[in-house]
Amino acid sequence: MQVNDSNRNRRSIALLALGCLVLQLALAPNLALGNGRINFALVFAAYMALTIGGRTGVACGFLAGLAFDLCTTGPVGLMSLLLTVASFAMGMEERNRLAEDPSGSVVLFLLAAAATTLAYHLAMFLVGQASSLFDVLFLRTLPTLLLSAVAFLPFAYVGSRSSGSPLSLGGGSRGLHGRKGKGGGRFDLGSL
């Protein structure tokens, strides 16, 4: 079981959240594909869910979604709702899935990202923000998904190399699970 309430972890989460917020505010507006832009809130929420999961993942998803909602001109609460659900779905197993099964995690992220992005844009379509479903699907959803998936890859790489604390890099440091690097035992009996 992940132990994620240490001060170190909290600091790491805060730093990562701040980094993603900066990227969302500073980089996302300047990188566009069609009408699509990178959703760093989704990337952050997915990273947290896939490395820590559980309550922490859900809370991070909600807060990331709320920050995203406040960055945009859309209704507040929509992305936070979607990221809360997506984080719950991705982080149900409460393990550092990104380190143990990187390819499976990326696939899971893609599925969750597709569902979240599609649901968000469809919701915006239903509240009357667009008149064309084609525009919603192909000019907004698809480019956003593509860009967000590309943005997630570095996070997935870093996450897959992490050992011990899911928010830190290092090959041999003793982690919170007592694991030593990738491929080590998944559980520390002392923590069960």
Place this chain on the structure above:
Amino acid sequence: MQLKGGGLKGAPGIRRNEPESGMRLMVALVALSLVMFTVSARESGGGFFTTLRGGFSTIAMPIRYLGSAVTVPFQGLGNVFANLTADQATLQELREQNEQLTTRNAELEEAEKTATRLQDLLALKSSYKLQSTAARIIAGSTDSWSRTVTIDKGSASGLAVGMPVTNSSGAIGQIIECGATSSTVRLVSDENSSVSAMVQSSRAQGILRGSPDGSLRLTLIATDQTVAVGDTVVTSGLGGVFPKGLPLGKVISVNKTEGALYYEIAVEGTGAAEGFEEVLVVTSLTEDQEATAEDIKAADEQDSSATAVAAEKAGSAKDGDAGTSADGSDAASSDGE
């Protein structure tokens, strides 16, 4: 999905003390999100979330500014990559290129000084005698849903929601959210944007609307009006938001469908709103910048004319052959508008 054991198959004795997958928290936060969504959607013009968003925008402004400043040099990155493939060029060609670039650089430096002077002139608000405040675009839209830009002035500088924004080419949009030190401007190319406009040469009045792909359409210009490709489209001043006569774009195509009451007119905007560009926010209108009584009368007459044509077509459709029902449907749709 497995809740216990973390996927460690074959070790049933190993389990967690309490599987805290966050279900309760998730349900609580989903409920909270739904409440926020409902409250936020019902807010119009002001409220808790508008204030919260304004505060967030104020806090985020330095980061947006930084991002915009950092990415400016990378806007020409495409050229750098293109130049990497130039190793096939001869030395002579490169020397000639160098000379050309040196000359061009000198021109650009001169242009920069000119631009600085023009920016100063804009600050003096001389061009259109606008009562305005100069601001700078610091960021674009952060989502894929809207065409907006963020400017570095807000309510602390006297700006408010609804104020029109112009750049050196003409009107670019209208403030839709206003924080203390920054504001969000909805561009005219946003699909939710509509601006009262008129064709400068014929004075035909209509509405300039944005679209999802960023193109502009001039609607509600009756087919008995005169519009030609190349005509300049300007703000009409009707509605009292935009000053009268600000350029919006040029007509690039005019289509007239058989039996339709209005033209389908495509308009090319005056120019893109780019990062770090200086803009003017029009804080108030003088009397001569608002639509005159004659303008309003002309708009009414144009509308009456279109209505009369619609009624005439509807009448002829009723009296005439069944094959003319298409005209009747057109008339009905125009009434709906």
